[in-house]
Amino acid sequence: MKVLSSTAVYLxxxxxxxxxxxxxxxxxxxxxFAFLKSGSINCFVSPNIVKKYDLKNGDKxxxxxxxxxxxxxxxxNWVCVNVKK
Structure with a gap:
């Protein structure tokens, strides 16, 4: 899949x-891979996202x-699709 354009979306x-x-x-x-822990949510973070954002254990x-x-x-399950450090 190739993203050609994108816009901000408010959910x-x-x-x-x-x-x-x-x-x-x-x-x-x-x-x-990693997991994002937020309250009772335990969310899978793919290897691609971990590498792209250089995520380390304990990062907020x-x-x-x-x-x-x-x-x-x-x-x-919950899956991480985007990250902001």
Whole structure:
């Protein structure tokens, strides 16, 4: 997929499947991926995002997260799609 253009979007605060959260990165040194911990939410952060933003264990970030279906685990989970340090 190639993004040709983008614009800022302001989301309604009452959506159940997308949120803006703030929390801390939980990353092990031996893994490429990480998790964003924000209250009761434990959100997966892909290796691409970890590398792009040079995320380290303990970093405090703001993130846009979406509720996504994981076919491999047959479960719904929160996934990080964007980061602001």
């Amino acid at each position: 309604p605060s009452d959506l159940d499947y997308v949120k803006c959260v703030e929390g801390n990165i939980d990353k092990r040194d031996d893994k490429d 970030i703001k993130s846009l997260i979406v509720y996504d279906y994981n076919k491999k685990k047959d479960a719904w």
